[in-house]
Amino acid sequence: MSKVYFFSDVHLGLGSREQDRLKEDRVLEFLAMVGKDADELYIVGDLFDAWIEYKSVIPKGHHRLFTKLEELTRKGITVHFLVGNHDFWIRDFFTTELGIKTYLHPIETIIDGKRFYIHHGDGLALNDTGYLILKKVLRNPVAIFLYRWVHPDIGYGLARSTSKNSRSHTATKDYGERDGMIAAATKKISEGFDAVIMGHRHNPVRQEIGNGVYINLGDWMSFNTYAVAENGTLKLLTFTDSTNGQ
Numbered sequence: 001m002s003k004v005y006f007f008s009d010v011h012l013g014l015g016s017r018e019q020d021r022l023k024e025d026r027v028l029e030f031l032a033m034v035g036k037d038a039d040e041l042y043i044v045g046d047l048f049d050a051w052i053e054y055k056s057v058i059p060k061g062h063h064r065l066f067t068k069l070e071e072l073t074r075k076g077i078t079v080h081f082l083v084g085n086h087d088f089w090i091r092d093f094f095t096t097e098l099g100i101k102t103y104l105h106p107i108e109t110i111i112d113g114k115r116f117y118i119h120h121g122d123g124l125a126l127n128d129t130g131y132l133i134l135k136k137v138l139r140n141p142v143a144i145f146l147y148r149w150v151h152p153d154i155g156y157g158l159a160r161s162t163s164k165n166s167r168s169h170t171a172t173k174d175y176g177e178r179d180g181m182i183a184a185a186t187k188k189i190s191e192g193f194d195a196v197i198m199g200h201r202h203n204p205v206r207q208e209i210g211n212g213v214y215i216n217l218g219d220w221m222s223f224n225t226y227a228v229a230e231n232g233t234l235k236l237l238t239f240t241d242s243t244n245g246q
Helices: 017-037 063-074 093-098 129-138 141-147 152-171 180-190
Strands: 003-007 040-043 078-082 101-103 107-111 114-119 195-198 205-209 212-216 225-230 233-241
Touching (some): 017 063, 017 233, 093 101, 180 205, 205 233
Parallel strands (some): 040 078, 114 195
């Protein structure tokens, strides 16, 4: 049997330098706990508030986080990074430098014999055609190629501005029972998935749907929540310190 952790929506780079460092401290304590007994770790999007990666340049800061993530992969823990709508353009830094598996699209996987569907959750809100069009533009290879001719200082500044607008857009969405995220989870469970895990919403939820379970991971700005799959169970927990998640 394996032990698999999931977390999302840390949004590193958001807020003052002091606020961001305190948030990173909590994440590092969480990763230290993960490193004690995990087989796998899934980062389900928006680890950063804005991430734009050039061929030879990445945003400065967060070297402590990168060191800890590499430590996990060197210990033999498989780390997966499903990029979210704030992680923008990712190249090969996480894969080649840190040994992390990266994904631009939802993940379908088997954990202890159960089918998991993992999706950041962006673009699933009802009537969100505008965002879906924007996502196609932002992920278009031609757009990415042209943007990388912009100086990194300017490009990163524009990315942070876009992140702010995206966050405001997400905050206006109705995430009630009729929301598309729950509808999408219900559909996947009806297709035979045992568990659907998402982020993006910034509100932790564990909901039984038919023969499966839907979990929204919440965030690390207000809740410090995460999920654990172990011994056939899937729990949504709150992190308190490096020795006690409950």
